[in-house]
Amino acid sequence: MKVDWSPLKHELGEWRAAGLTLPLWWRDDDAVAPTESLARLESLSATSGVPVHMAVIPRDATRSLADDLSDQFIPVVHGWAHVNNQTEGKKAEFGMGRDAHAARLDLQQSMARMRDLFGARLAPMFVPPWNRFDAALLPTLAEFGIDALSTYLPRQTATPIAGVTQINTHIDPIFWRGTRGLVPPDDLVAQTVALLQARRTGMQDNAEPLGYLTHHLVHDADIWEFSQQFMQEMCDGPVRLYRHDTKGFS
Structure with missing residues (x-):
């Protein structure tokens, strides 16, 4: 695949000239078990040097996933069962209007399951399925030790509630x-x-790591190839890699 990366190369040159550094991170969603696609993602991550924050679906995650997931991956919490709980409108598992007690129970068992599977490896980040989350549930995230929420598009605020970073x-x-x-x-x-x-x-917050979002289970050849080239081009620029664990930036 031939991609014209010249506009990106030029922009990264502007960053160098301005003495700026871009924080960069990678999230991949929907893991439940070891697969060939997951192995390919691991290889791409290792080649690029960019760790992958793997959003694992707690209800369906297997022990073999936890046993096989290499240090190239940083496990994070992807909802509970990745089911749609909305009766109308756009899909969401923890969306607006959901019964607060039921949502709290799901969040509690999500964290219990992920801690059982991954122990100290678990990064306390919550990734709501379909990237939709009712802000009224933010205090519950903090209650269960979750210190980050990850959805899609530039954040409106860095800290939507004390102790939780977007x-x-x-x-x-x-x-x-x-x-x-x-x-x-x-x-x-x-x-x-x-x-x-x-x-x-x-115009936007450069303190927020710029996130690349993938879904390894549904990639075709073009998505794999573009992702490989994208990471190479980005890492050729003035970037620092973010990982949501004890290592922070590298």
Whole structure:
């Protein structure tokens, strides 16, 4: 696949000239068991040097996933069962209007299951399925020791509640509402450049790590190839890699 990366290279050059550094992180969703796709993701992560925050579905996660998940991955919590609890509107498991008691029980068992599987390896970040979350449940996250919430698009506030930081993703290569293949590469490059320009000019918060969001179980060849090139191009720029565990930035 031939991608015109020149607009991104130019923008990263502007960052160097300004003495700026871009915080970067990677999140992948929906893991429950070891698969060939997961092994391929691990290889891509190792080659690029960028660790993957693996959003694991607690209810369905297997012991073999916990046993086989290498240090290339940082396990985080992906809802409870990844089911839609909305009676109308857009899908969400922990969306607006859900019964607070039922949501609390799901969050409690999510953390219990993930701690049982991953122990001290677990990074206390919550990733709500479909990237939708009722802000009224934020105190419950903090109660259960979750210190970060990750959805999609630039965050509106760094700390939506005391003790919980918002760390979103911003670039998704999958054309979910169309072919479910790769978004046109030129569009992805333009989107990335626009995000970087907004940060460089102070219009968006550059303290928030820029997040690349993947779903290894549904990747086709083009998505794999674009992701490999994307990480290579980004890591050639003035970036520092973020990991939501004790290591922080590297």
